Amino acid sequence: MKPAARLERVYREHGDRLWRAVLAFAGDPEVASDAVAEAFAQALRRGDEIREPDRWVWRAAFRIARGELKARRDRGQSFPLREERYGMDTETVELIEALRRLPTKQRASVVLHHGGGYPIREVALIIGSTPAAVRVHLSRGRRRLRDLMGGDDG
Amino acid sequence: MADLETRFRRLDGVRGPDLWPDIETREPRSMPEAGAGRRVAAGAVALLLAAGGALLVARAFLGGDRAVERPVRPAESPPAPVDPVVDVTLPIKWPSSIVYGEGSIWVAASANDGTGAGTVYRIDPDTAEILAEIEVPSVPGWEVGGGGMEVAHGSVWVAGYLDDGDQGALLRVDVATNSLADVIPLGGQFAGDVAIDQHGVWVTVFAEPSVELVRLDQATLTIDTRASLDVDWAREILAVEGQLWVRTTQGAISKIDPLSGDVVQRVDVPGGLTSLTTFEGAIWGATWKASEGNLLARIDAATGEVVLLPAETLGFLVESGPSGLWGRWDPGIRGTLGVARFDPASGRVDASVALEGGNQPVAMAVASGSLWVTGYEEGVTRIELRPQ
Numbered sequence: 443m444k445p446a447a448r449l450e451r452v453y454r455e456h457g458d459r460l461w462r463a464v465l466a467f468a469g470d471p472e473v474a475s476d477a478v479a480e481a482f483a484q485a486l487r488r489g490d491e492i493r494e495p496d497r498w499v500w501r502a503a504f505r506i507a508r509g510e511l512k513a514r515r516d517r518g519q520s521f522p523l524r525e526e527r528y529g530m531d532t533e534t535v536e537l538i539e540a541l542r543r544l545p546t547k548q549r550a551s552v553v554l555h556h557g558g559g560y561p562i563r564e565v566a567l568i569i570g571s572t573p574a575a576v577r578v579h580l581s582r583g584r585r586r587l588r589d590l591m592g593g594d595d596g
Numbered sequence: 597m598a599d600l601e602t603r604f605r606r607l608d609g610v611r612g613p614d615l616w617p618d619i620e621t622r623e624p625r626s627m628p629e630a631g632a633g634r635r636v637a638a639g640a641v642a643l644l645l646a647a648g649g650a651l652l653v654a655r656a657f658l659g660g661d662r663a664v665e666r667p668v669r670p671a672e673s674p675p676a677p678v679d680p681v682v683d684v685t686l687p688i689k690w691p692s693s694i695v696y697g698e699g700s701i702w703v704a705a706s707a708n709d710g711t712g713a714g715t716v717y718r719i720d721p722d723t724a725e726i727l728a729e730i731e732v733p734s735v736p737g738w739e740v741g742g743g744g745m746e747v748a749h750g751s752v753w754v755a756g757y758l759d760d761g762d763q764g765a766l767l768r769v770d771v772a773t774n775s776l777a778d779v780i781p782l783g784g785q786f787a788g789d790v791a792i793d794q795h796g797v798w799v800t801v802f803a804e805p806s807v808e809l810v811r812l813d814q815a816t817l818t819i820d821t822r823a824s825l826d827v828d829w830a831r832e833i834l835a836v837e838g839q840l841w842v843r844t845t846q847g848a849i850s851k852i853d854p855l856s857g858d859v860v861q862r863v864d865v866p867g868g869l870t871s872l873t874t875f876e877g878a879i880w881g882a883t884w885k886a887s888e889g890n891l892l893a894r895i896d897a898a899t900g901e902v903v904l905l906p907a908e909t910l911g912f913l914v915e916s917g918p919s920g921l922w923g924r925w926d927p928g929i930r931g932t933l934g935v936a937r938f939d940p941a942s943g944r945v946d947a948s949v950a951l952e953g954g955n956q957p958v959a960m961a962v963a964s965g966s967l968w969v970t971g972y973e974e975g976v977t978r979i980e981l982r983p984q
Contacts, residue, residue, distance in 0.1 A: 486620070534610060545723065
């Protein structure tokens with residue numbers, strides 16, 4: 443299979459889930475769309491040199507989104523969530539708003555683990571951290587979300 | 597977290613745009629290759645090594661004239677009320693020493709394989725994230741109480757040994773690169789403690805027939821003073837207010853002439869000492885007298901004058917930092933041990949927290965918004981200091 447065709451298959455299998463995860467992480471659909479498109483475009487350009495394109499695009503998309511959020515912070519910009527275009531219900535909006543209030547690595551850990559279904563070791567690889575640190579991020583992130591959303595923690 | 601999982605599943609109902617047409621036609625922006633940062637860092641390290649002599653000279657100019665003592669709170673500002681809350685325990689095995697400096701918590705942990713080697717962990721004090729793990733050939737070997745490690749001028753200094761205990765050594769970890777930068781053999785058998793002041797890097801070296809106090813030039817890392825302390829045991833080196841003291845017996849500290857390394861004064865503390873730290877320009881110790889129970893000793897760094905304060909619940913350990921003067925807390929309740937902050941004016945406890953399961957804190961480090969405690973066999977616990 444040619445690299446472009448292989449990558450399109452990865453996009454069709456992972457693209458939507460990845461977009462939602464980056465949306466939950468970034469809190470902005472525009473950032474999510476740009477980060478996912480840019481990650482796949484980068485992967486497309488690299489062709490055969492990427493051995494695990496699915497893992498690669500997840501890592502790249504989160505890194506790009508993180509960079510964009512930092513650039514916005516540095517510019518003093520903040521964007522309201524434009525949920526109406528994506529048919530989000532109130533609880534989903536509440537989740538994304540709560541996630542936006544977590545520190546970056548806590549948010550990434552929660553989104554990748556609880557939203558993306560990645561095991562802790564994979565989360566550590568994607569966000570460039572250690573499994574022990576991811577456990578701490580998850581524990582704190584869940585606690586903070588519970589406080590913010592008022593839900594039970596099961 | 598059932599509620600959170602459910603909320604994420606609701607997110608599954610949100611449909612994103614089809615980005616593939618954009619992906620196919622998009623001109624990618626430049627993005628650093630994975631690992632490029634590491635390669636740059638490795639190159640920088642190579643350059644640093646190549647230019648070692650020049651940089652050592654530069655370091656002397658950058659940091660040579662600054663006295664380094666533990667951070668202290670100005671005496672006129674009372675400690676802000678805090679509510680200490682046990683936060684998280686990192687499962688680090690065999691932690692032997694812990695210090696706070698350069699914005700990080702540093703933990704030395706033994707490999708416990710008989711070689712003396714181990715790992716220095718760098719931890720973010722705010723998030724408890726392990727930022728780096730640095731393999732080192734030796735870690736401080738004190739059973740309890742920590743010590744043997746200090747942070748100053750962009751370096752973590754570790755007292756240890758080489759060659760199966762046939763040679764004391766000082767290790768330098770570069771904070772900028774999170775890597776072992778220097779291993780300096782010191783003779784003797786092993787190094788006990790390290791402190792840094794405006795005169796250089798001071799290390800106690802256990803040797804025959806006496807413990808020696810060695811001073812290294814910070815710029816060249818060569819030994820420029822070596823003096824016998826005329827004792828067979830020594831513990832903390834304390835650099836405070838331009839003065840240098842070393843605990844030379846269980847119950848006495850000795851003032852050192854910083855130019856010659858010679859002992860110029862000895863102060864005996866009634867009841868003996870189990871732990872020492874520096875805080876607000878003075879030396880503070882944990883002590884005990886049969887007639888009065890546990891006491892906090894304040895020793896004037898300039899004169900050696902000792903003032904004892906009642907501190908009924910103070911255990912054997914004291915430590916200080918930006919958040920105050922803390923110690924091991926033993927309230928006399930069976931199975932309850934923890935840490936507490938002691939008012940330096942009265943010795944009274946103004947904040948305390950018990951550690952789960954009666955875990956015995958064996959060493960501590962005090963950061964700005966958190967307190968860190970090591971267990972004996974395992975565990976580095978973060979205690980959050982919440983403002984009241």
